Amino acid sequence: MKCDEYQEQVSALIDNELADRESELLFAHLSECSVCRATLRSELELRANLREDIPPLAPEELDMRVLTAAKNRRPSEPDRPGIPAMIWQRRLSMRIPVVAAAVFVLIFGSVLLSSMWAESNQTADVRTVQTAFLMAVPTVEVRAYTMEPVVTIQ
Amino acid sequence: MIDRGQSFVHVYHRYKHRVYAYCYRLLRHPQNAEDAAQETFVKIHRSLDQLENAASLQAWIFSIARNEAFTILRRLRPTEELEEETENVWDEDNPLENVVQRERAGIVQHCLGLLKPTYRELLILKEYEQLSYAEISQVTGASESAVKSGLFKARRAMRKKLESILKERNEI
Structure with missing residues (x-):
């Protein structure tokens, strides 16, 4: 084993997680290796420094928030499974490139469809129907330059 | 029950x-x-x-x-991949500021705060909550060997960072 592997064992040793045989091998190595002994010393020092920290206490407001929430929920109340929301009611989480691609496809698709639709409207039958419709609409002529326009209805 | x-x-x-x-x-x-x-x-x-x-x-x-x-x-x-397995143990979003001015215990706590959350939690569960590797494995869902190597990496990174900060501090 290399020193790096023994140092991982040192970390497990201070956590009291080494098997007897592993500890034996590690101690044999430590008796010969000053670098790994220094690692053991500094690991213990780090632990001492970390444990100097006084743990923060839960604020009193937490008691009120938690115990009130627990009291409002009757102990006998069973946990009901949530009613699954319909697809359009759900929040979808997607990455920006996916959304951008979807928007592009929608816009491009709608432009393509509308141009295809416009082309298909240029058929002779449609033109005939359009002409007939225009003939049926009365022509309105507005003459300019008069205060009251003269309207001729044919 | x-x-x-x-x-x-x-x-x-x-x-x-x-x-x-x-x-x-x-x-x-x-x-x-x-x-x-x-x-x-x-x-x-x-x-x-x-x-x-x-x-x-x-x-x-x-x-x-x-x-x-x-x-x-x-x-x-x-945007951060919290579960990402990576050799980089430091949380780069968390800048090291005025750390040399702090006392040793404060520096240790500050360094702990700079670790990536996945490594930080291993040290918290081991050093403060004193959970065994098996319990940490249950809490985090990682294997015991991953817990062992994660703790080793977190401690090694902490030791190196502390050494460099304290060295810098002594030079001031």
Whole structure:
């Protein structure tokens, strides 16, 4: 084993997680290796420094928030499974490139469809129907330059 | 089977400081820690009677607290891959500022705050909550060997960072 592997064992040793045989091998190595002994010393020092920290206490407001929430929920109340929301009611989480691609496809698709639709409207039958419709609409002529326009209805 | 009601109040008073401290050390923010702790106990209250094995109560409580704390971390930094397995143990979003001015214990705590959350939580669960590798594995969902090597990497990174900070501090 290399020193790096023994140092991982040192970390497990201070956590009291080494098997007897592993500890034996590690101690044999430590008796010969000053670098790994220094690692053991500094690991213990780090632990001492970390444990100097006084743990923060839960604020009193937490008691009120938690115990009130627990009291409002009757102990006998069973946990009901949530009613699954319909697809359009759900929040979808997607990455920006996916959304951008979807928007592009929608816009491009709608432009393509509308141009295809416009082309298909240029058929002779449609033109005939359009002409007939225009003939049926009365022509309105507005003459300019008069205060009251003269309207001729044919 | 554990019954809800009185059991919950007992569990709450027994674990409230530990759960809050765990969330606080992970999130480094009192209000977020309080929110995570509250959500943890609400979930415990909801599912306490479903817990079959009372022996795993501690690991179960910390696994719920972990989920709540990581949900808040993800909300704060949605782009970060918190579970990413990487050699980089430092949280680069968290700048090292004026650290040389701090006292040693403060420096250690500051360095702990600079670690990536996945490494930070391993040290918190081991050093403060004194959980075994098997319990940490239950809480985090990682294998025991991953816990062992993660703790080794986190400690090695902490030692190196501390050495360089203290060296820099002595040179000033």
